Amino acid sequence: MRWSQLFIPTLRDIPSEAEAASHQLLLRAGYIRQLAAGIYSYLFLAKRSLLKIERIIREEMDLIGAQEFHLPELHPAEVWQESGRWKMMGSDMFRLQDRWGRDLCLGMTEEEVMTTIARGELRSYKQLPQLWYQIQTKFRDEPRPKSGLMRVRRFTMKDSYSFDIDEKGLEASYRKHYNAYCRILSRSGLDYLSVEAHSGAMGGKKSHEFVLPSDAGEDVVVTCDACDYLANLEKAESTPQVIENDASTKANPLEEFETPGQKTIAEVAAFGGLPASSHIKSLAMVISEETESKAVLVLLRGDHQLSEAKLSVLVSSETVRPAHPEEIQKWFGAEVGYIGPVGISQVEIIADKALEGRSGLVAGANKNGWHLRNVTPERDFKAHFEDLREVVAGDGCPHCGQPLALKKCIEVGHIFQLGRKYSESMGLRVLDEDGKERAPVMGSYGIGLERILTGAIEQNHDEAGMMLPAAISPFEVVIVPVNFKNDDQREAAEMIYERCLKSGLDVLLDDRPERAGVKFKDAELIGIPYRVTIGKKVAEGLVELSDRSTRLSTDVTLEEAVVSIREKVQAAPLADF
């Protein structure tokens, strides 16, 4: 296409609202414009890039036998009420009413709709497995949209759903998706990881997350260089740095001591002279069930942090929150900062494993202004010991013991083994070989298109702009005649442009009456991977071919140009399959 006729509104200055590199570049390069918080218009370049991502995804889904649907994004409340998620989704869901006052919502995901279709039509195990997918707009009322397309309220997702008669079938469908996701991300030119994850509100057991390592990410993944252990921080386990107990403290009796105004572990540690790791951190938490809520006292080593995700899995409740000050006062008779496990009987106590076998610890005395020393778990209080702590960098790998590292990542895909949650609650049944009714086992598999683009930019950019992988760049090559008014240059540019088109390359001709510098800057900003520069040397039959990411350029003859570009463009993406 010809640049002079396109709408590519590049900006010299960085819009002040943008912080993340991808956000700044998407705006500056004229890919997107904001309409409202977390709601963006995708202009020509973004749409083109997203179409390429979509095509890759579609090809890979079709390859595993998945069938594409187009589903409503406006859903009646009933189907969400049946699955029980109308309530559960809370204010993350956009809700509205029609003229008759009936409740509707904008789709966040399609389990309900897919299951509704399935239960009306699937009758026999012979029709299974089925793999259905769609690539459509999703809505989610994020409490805090941020970083451009990273976390938005309206986005595009490919989500697929599998229906199998048994777990073995599900395992196969899951495997297919796992492999397809690997191929999608490799073909898109991304550096990615797949990690075991916490399945959260989706229900079900097995789940993998596909993430792109990037400092701009919001997810944290725990990695071990020595043995390839990989897990989401929410789920990761580790062996904490060991603290040697002072054996002589074992027999020491409990002793109260006064700690006026010292509430935090750091304050008490400084005041009492023992390190934070010799303290017990006592957290009063409230677990809310549908009908009632109950309190638990969570204990951690003073220098450790609670993983709320692990706690909520442990108590199998979605809503776990810190207790309010009044509740703490009621249950413990003391303020936050002075509570502890000793003498507490009405509240269940769950302690992190790092406290097992310790002695001589400091804990709150359940009396304002006082703490206890020489606290010894088991002797002074009873608790269940569980893994509750959040891994920190340097902890030992649970497999090999080597130090773990934490990596920030962008979550792009998530696959789940749902089980029978939706088929059971929504009445999807088929007959099995024995003529008995059975609820099929389902899986759900999502991947975010904008996140792929955002992640690609975060992983591939420099001061000058984006450096998109050819497979997802809006154009594969840009032709820049230094001076379009020069006849020789213009003719050479037109010729190469025509040949590129004929050979099937996605080519952009910069035919604008701009100065060379402006064209170079723009080409670099929008991130086209290859550039053909046509300047004075055209008189000798030479043009310059340059690579956006390596910044290397070589002179090639007019004849060679198109062939060389084709080779470069085709080299990368499919290599490893």
Add this chain to the structure above:
RNA sequence: CGGGGCGUAGCGCAGUUUGGUAGCGCGCUUGCUUCGGGAGCAAGAGGUCCGGAGUUCAAAUCUCCGCGCCCCGACCA
């Protein structure tokens, strides 16, 4: 939901403290010169100063009430 910041031309900003009727850079239009790394000169166009109410002879500026956007935390398939 807690904490912080911002809102003046398409973009980046000054002007607000101390009230006097809006300015700079980039971009845009026209002309001339220039032409391989965001050109120069000249002449122009472009504004409900986020909105409403109030104080005042006079409000971008002061007061009150809203709205929007960004960042940190909480939250989050």
